Amino acid sequence: TSFALDWRFRYPAMFTDYIRRCNTRQARVARPWTWQCEHTGKTLINFPDRFEWRPPVDLRSLQLGLEELANWLQASGIKRVAMPLLGVERGGLSVASSEQLMRAGLGKVSADVTLYSSHPQLRDDLIDGFTALILANDEYAIAEMFAMKGMLTRTVVEAVGRGQVQQLIQLRMIPGVGIKTLETIYRVMLAAQRGAAGAAAGQAPRVSRRA
Numbered sequence: 001t002s003f004a005l006d007w008r009f010r011y012p013a014m015f016t017d018y019i020r021r022c023n024t025r026q027a028r029v030a031r032p033w034t035w036q037c038e039h040t041g042k043t044l045i046n047f048p049d050r051f052e053w054r055p056p057v058d059l060r061s062l063q064l065g066l067e068e069l070a071n072w073l074q075a076s077g078i079k080r081v082a083m084p085l086l087g088v089e090r091g092g093l094s095v096a097s098s099e100q101l102m103r104a105g106l107g108k109v110s111a112d113v114t115l116y117s118s119h120p121q122l123r124d125d126l127i128d129g130f131t132a133l134i135l136a137n138d139e140y141a142i143a144e145m146f147a148m149k150g151m152l153t154r155t156v157v158e159a160v161g162r163g164q165v166q167q168l169i170q171l172r173m174i175p176g177v178g179i180k181t182l183e184t185i186y187r188v189m190l191a192a193q194r195g196a197a198g199a200a201a202g203q204a205p206r207v208s209r210r211a
Contacts, residue, residue: 002118003084006169007044009186011037014044029061032069039194043078045069047086056092059101066105073109082114089118124167126189133192134160146184152176 008015014035021027027048035044047065073081086102087093093101095117106113134142134157143153152174159165159174168186171177 002089002167002169005172006124006167009169009182010190011035011044012183013038014046018046029058029065031065032072034072039190043076045081045083047083057087062086062101063105066102070106070109073106073111078111080112080114081109082116085115085117120170121166124169126168126186126193127166129192130168130185130189131160131165133189145188146181148181149176152181 014037017035018027021033027033029048032045032047035046036042037044047069083102085093085095085098088095088098091098099115102115103113133145137145139150139153139157142148142157143150146153148156155174155176156171159171165171168189169182171185172182
């Protein structure tokens with residue numbers, strides 16, 4: 001899903017750990033595990049509803065996994081948790097069915113639980129900085145920063161200029177934008193967000209064109 005792919009680029013170390021768990025058969029469907037983000041200090045909860053995208057989700061597995069997650073949340077003392085709706089999109093569950101299932105499974109926890117679903121028109125926390133960077137620099141500078149070729153750079157600039165991209169992960173819908181390009185874009189924008197690129201908070205980095 002778009003959530004899982006977005007997390008892959010936001011938390012590459014966590015994704016590496018996920019691959020390791022899959023290869024060593026430690027990862028299980030609907031068996032949550034946590035990851036501590038070194039940059040934000042947030043605790044990230046991984047909850048795979050399936051490992052192949054074609055089959056629908058198994059409701060019994062989700063119920064058992066939510067029960068385990070509820071027990072962990074109670075023991076951890078976490079005050080707030082936000083989770084995307086499980087099993088929607090390609091999982092075969094409707095938004096209403098997923099929400100009902102999750103609220104039933106997490107109903108006993110004392111933490112404030114927020115459930116949310118994907119909405120293509122909601123802007124994420126990186127897109128404003130990315131849009132500002134695209135509009136403030138020429139195609140040469142943009143291509144240099146993100147290691148993109150000329151024609152792809154122009155296509156991305158045009159899509160952003162037309163307002164077609166509301167979330168950074170939506171760049172994957174542009175022909176020619178692959179995994180490597182997305183990795184680079186996320187890395188640059190996350191570094192800018194954390195201030196590692198030398199930009200002030202809330203400002204996009206500027207790239208000077210070579211003379």
